[in-house]
Amino acid sequence: MKKVKVIATAAAYPEQVVTNDDLAKIVDTSDEWISQRTGIKERRISSGENTSVFVIETARKLLERAEVSAEEIDLIIVASVTPDYGTPSLACMVQKALGTKNAVCFDIVAACSGFMFALSTADKFIKAGKYRNAIVIGGETLSKIVDWSDRSTCVLFGDGAGGAYIEETDEGGLLRENIGTEGECYEILTEGYTRCANAFNDIESYQDPRWYVFMNGREVFKFATKKVIQSIRQVLDEEGLQAEDIRYFIPHQANARIVEVIAKKLNVPFDRFEMNMERFGNTSSASIPIALNELNEKGLLERGDKIMLSGFGGDMTWATVLIEW
Ligand code: UT7
Secondary structure, X not given: OOEEEEEEEEEEOOOOEEXXXXXXXXXXXOHXXXXXXXXXXXXXXXXXXXXXXXXXXXXXXXXXXXXXXXXXXXXXXXEOOOOOOOOOOHHHXXXXXXXXXXXXXXXXXXXXXXXXXXXXXXHHHHHOOOOOEEEEEEEEEHHHOOOOOOHHHHOOEOEEEEEEEEEEEOOOEEEEEEEEEOHHHHHHEEOOOOOOXXXXXXXXXXXXXXXXXXXXXXXXXXXXXXXXXXXXXXXXXXXXXXXHHOOEEEEOOOOHHHHHXXXXXXXXXXXXXXXXXXXXXXXXXXHHHHHHHHHHHOOOOOOOOEEEEEEEEOOOEEEEEEEEO
16 A cells, blocks of 8 residues: 655744733733643734735745645645635635645644644545645634633634645555544534624624633543543554654643643653643644644654654544654
8 A cells, every 4th residue: 555754844833922921911810820730831923914824834835845846736735723714725725825736725624633634634645546745734823713801711822834745655654543533522612603693683793702712621631631542542552562662742732731641641751742832832733733843843853763643622533643754
């Protein structure tokens, strides 16, 4: 069977840095509470750029780094819960901006696991022989759907995009995955609800508070620790590997305490978990590819390294993908 390898990574995010102290000026919070409960110190927040700006910039860098032309791209999948439009998709906005005229382009929604679901989808298209390569990106401007008066959520999120260029290969690559959903729990974490109001029923109540992020943080915490641990164990078992065979674990960057629990239960030293939520907060679908790109840009990844990407989030979803670099 064909294999699929990550050839290049990239990321793009806003220049504006918002610190915990900045947030303490607008809601009743403190650097101490946010740092201790989440590990987040600062995040990048859009100064008006929409999600497509970061997604297109990421795709542009991927073409450069992979040294492929726009015309050579077969498939573009973008994962986002905060696209610019309902239609067009972010992927089609990339197509227009970069001239990837031979690519098939679409978006998917799987909340914070979105990049992983997109990666898994692209992997299957390539393994089936349909396409030779793909650009896969997770990108968000969560700042536009956060309630900036709700301290329990607004301190957690950040904006940005990250992605990978993947292509058909003979060895290594995406080795194994475990992805899943528990839709019956979707009310734990919601955002972006649009009310079915129109000129003939209830135009006055077009705005709905469910537009903003709502989250039962404790339930997400429980879901995340349980599912990520199960999912990583399953991938290790199926691949006949031990946790010590993994060079880096790249978890979804939601909360350092969640990562601590996962590391402890898996009996893996905490420092083998790549973490950047201190500087980016939780960027949902962008968090894992931004972290992967940071490792890659620092030159810390060597061909043959085994890297475990593992995310969780709204819907409720989880996704683990084992990569041989
Ligand atoms: O991408 C996936 C999505 N999200 C997640 O992964 C989030 C998972 N959950 C979490 O990370 C944690 O549950 C949170 C960080 C969201 C919350 O931490 P917690 O330890 O579960 O705190 P809590 O919700 O139980 O709240 C504890 C207290 C409450 O006050 P009382 O009732 O004890 O008086 C909250 O009102 O902390 C209060 N609180 C705050 N205080 C200062 C909540 N948010 C803040 C805040 N600053 N920003």
